Amino acid sequence: MQTGVHLERRHFPRIPLNVPLTLKTGSQKSVMNVLSTDLNPSGIQIVSDDLVNPHELVELRHVKPASNTDYDVKGQIRWVKSEKGKFRSGIAFQKSINWPITLSDLIQGFEVNVSQSSYFQCFLDTVDDGILIFDPNLNIVAANSNQPFCLPREPRKLRGTNAVDFSSLVSNSTDHGSLKKVLQWTLTSGEEVRIGDYRHDPLEKKGSDGSRYYNIWFSPLISSKKSSNVVLRSRDITAVHRFQEKESAREETYWLQYKHVILGQLFDDLLEDIINPLSAVVGRLDLTALKMSSVEISSDNEQIKEWISDLESIQTTMGQITEFCRAASRRREKEVTGAPGGFCLNRLIRNELTTLNLHSFFRNIKKDMSLSQDLGPLYGDYADWANMFIALCQVMMRQMSTLDRREMSIQTSQENGVLFLRISHNGKALNLPIDEDYSLAVLRLLRKKYGVTLSVAGGSGFQTVTLKMPISNVQEPRK
Secondary structure, three states, rough: OOOOOOOHHHHHHOOOOOEEEEEOOOOOOOEEEEEEEEEOOEEEEEEEEEOOOOOOEEEEEEEOOOOOOOOOOOEEEEEEEEEEEEEEEEEEEEEOOOOOHHHHHHHHHHHOOOHHHHHHHHHHHHOOEEEEEEEEEEEEEEEEEOOOOOOOOHHHHHOEEHHOOHHHOOOOEEOOOHHHHHHHHHHHOOOOOOEEEEEOHHHHOOOOOEEEEEEEEEEEEOOOOEEEEEEEEEOOOHHHHHHHHHHHHHHHHHHHHHHHHHHHHHHHHHHHHHHHHHHHHHHHHHHHHHHHHOOOOOHOOOOOHHHHHHHHHHHHHHHHHHHHHHHHHHHHHHHHHHOOOOOOOHHHHHHHHHHHHOHHHHHOOOOEEEEEOOOOOOOOOOOHHHHHHHHHHHHHHHHOOOOOOOEEEEEEEEEEEEEEEEEEOOOOOOOOOOHOOOOHHHHHHHHHHHOOOEEEEEEEOOOOOOEEEEHHHHHHOOO
């Protein structure tokens, strides 16, 4: 029912409704069976065998909840009246609610023909979801103005028309077939059908970006006369769908930006390792040219040997620079996005350590490797996992910047269907929680995308970060 309604019951038409409920009192903690006599969005009237105290806080619950979850409605007793050995009470709800009483129970509670009941129409008009009720011949017997599939959206004009008169019901397809086929199947089988994220293009907005998205329920409805009807209930989730699309696009863009950030940070740290050798090459070439220009006569063997030595030194330095560029290129090639494929976590670690070791500081860290040989393949974008590993190593490297003795341990294993990656260091303890560190935001993304769980043990001098990936979640990214 609609929210934001004043609590006074008398301000609204009350629907006569006989539905069994349970009532729990706040003070005595007792539970009793009661029967409703009328209902409105902000309150209810009940009949009970036992006396309840005025102004007492109570909780009401449907005897047969529409879902598996408990749904309590809280309210306050406003008045009590004794009638023929029973007690009639008025309850005002603390807030207006959408109480999940099934339409079948409502039909039985009204004990009237839905197509002739003004009370039932009043109830349908207060429901936020769209409602269409069809008889066995697929004629509309009741509706509210919130339903999106039939025009005009006037319940009285729609009453008596057949489903075949509306193209949106006849032709629009789902995984279960057209909506008409689903209606017929529900009548025949008596089973409920649910369709999520159903796309509908309203006739009045054809040709524009006016598509709407709905969750739809097809539910059999048995009246007190045992006649079969079908309820088509629709809930507009367009806003949620648009939000999810934007979130997905934003997250994809963020991942792409993050890949470039990690790569940029890595190679920014290595620039000095390129600049220094290049400066050495330039200096060697200048010195060699100066030596050669100062010679006026043919050179002797000693001078030639000295020039050759200088050129060999230049060649060695250029070889180091070339190897660095090749390693960087090989890593960049692995970051090409595409269909997620399987790869070995151990191989990823070795590849990324090759790149990290190009940095002289990281190369001087003593690394203890213990990589299990029986790991299953890791699935997903290679760059996601590679950037995670590099980000962790970079942060730990900074934590060891003031130490003379720098140690790091890397371990992989698979235990009880869970893949483990453990990285330890002997530097200053990382700030907790570590995924709140902007440099390690990738950990938060991995947790959301792949279901990775994170734990940290130890402190300064010895700290271990453990990433756990259940095999069932490692197989592919979460949708």
